[in-house]
Amino acid sequence: DIQMTQSPSSLSASVGDRVTITCRASQGISSWLAWYQQKPEKAPKSLIYDASSLQSGVPSRFSGSGSGTDFTLTISSLQPEDFATYYCQQYNSYPLTFGGGTKVEIK
Amino acid sequence: EVQLVESGGGLVQPGGSLRLSCAASGFTFSIYAMNWVRQAPGKGLEWVSAISGSGGNTYYADSVKGRFTISRDNSKNTLYLQMNSLRAEDTAVYHCAKVRGPAAVDYWGQGTLVTVSA
Numbered sequence: 001d002i003q004m005t006q007s008p009s010s011l012s013a014s015v016g017d018r019v020t021i022t023c024r025a026s027q028g029i030s031s032w033l034a035w036y037q038q039k040p041e042k043a044p045k046s047l048i049y050d051a052s053s054l055q056s057g058v059p060s061r062f063s064g065s066g067s068g069t070d071f072t073l074t075i076s077s078l079q080p081e082d083f084a085t086y087y088c089q090q091y092n093s094y095p096l097t098f099g100g101g102t103k104v105e106i107k
Numbered sequence: 108e109v110q111l112v113e114s115g116g117g118l119v120q121p122g123g124s125l126r127l128s129c130a131a132s133g134f135t136f137s138i139y140a141m142n143w144v145r146q147a148p149g150k151g152l153e154w155v156s157a158i159s160g161s162g163g164n165t166y167y168a169d170s171v172k173g174r175f176t177i178s179r180d181n182s183k184n185t186l187y188l189q190m191n192s193l194r195a196e197d198t199a200v201y202h203c204a205k206v207r208g209p210a211a212v213d214y215w216g217q218g219t220l221v222t223v224s225a
Contacts, residue, residue, distance in 0.1 A: 001169075034211040036152070043202055043218055044144075044152065049211035087152050091210035094166040096142070096154040 002026050002090050006099035012107040019075040021102045023088035028068045032092040035064055035073045039084045109133040109214045111203050116219030123193050129186040129203030129216055137181035140206040143188050145199035193223045
């Protein structure tokens with residue numbers, strides 16, 4: 001199984017900050033990576049697929065990059081509604097696997 | 108508008124069974140693969156199972172293989188998850204999720220809570 005490791009597990013940031021979350025796969029997954037956002041007691045929301053493609057309706061301050069084993073999610077200017085937990089997921093092969101999550105909190 | 112509405116969750120004793128349903132609307136259900144993803148209380152997301160658009164291909168996490176069965180009825184636009192031999196560690200909110208492209212999720216249901224407890 002492919003293990004997905006996210007870092008950091010949590011971070012504190014201020015509105016307007018640039019935030020970067022990393023995700024590392026235990027083996028190469030090409031660009032078969034997605035990012036999701038989840039707020040407390042809510043269903044996840046899809047942000048990015050194929051490592052860098054933005055889902056429809058997602059603000060352009062979100063971006064993704066990387067290929068192979070190392071990936072990043074960047075929020076260029078953190079907004080109040082962005083405080084949430086973020087997950088990466090690989091879909092290179094079954095079983096599909098998620099990272100452990102990164103909680104973005106208000107500083 | 109894509110809508111995914113899960114139902115069928117509840118309280119069940121260890122060793123019991125439950126069938127979850129997910130009613131889909133707003134897209135051509137039969138051409139898209141679907142997933143079940145769960146989240147235990149206070150924990151992260153865990154992929155459970157996937158099924159192709161035709162239903163001909165199914166995939167399972169090792170933690171549920173042999174106990175859970177995913178299926179779909181394309182005439183009813185409904186996804187199912189039959190869960191047998193339930194364990195306490197299966198307690199979670201179960202989300203159905205529509206897949207775009209290879210296997211990335213683009214839409215999620217709100218989820219249904221399954222509690223396995225005596």
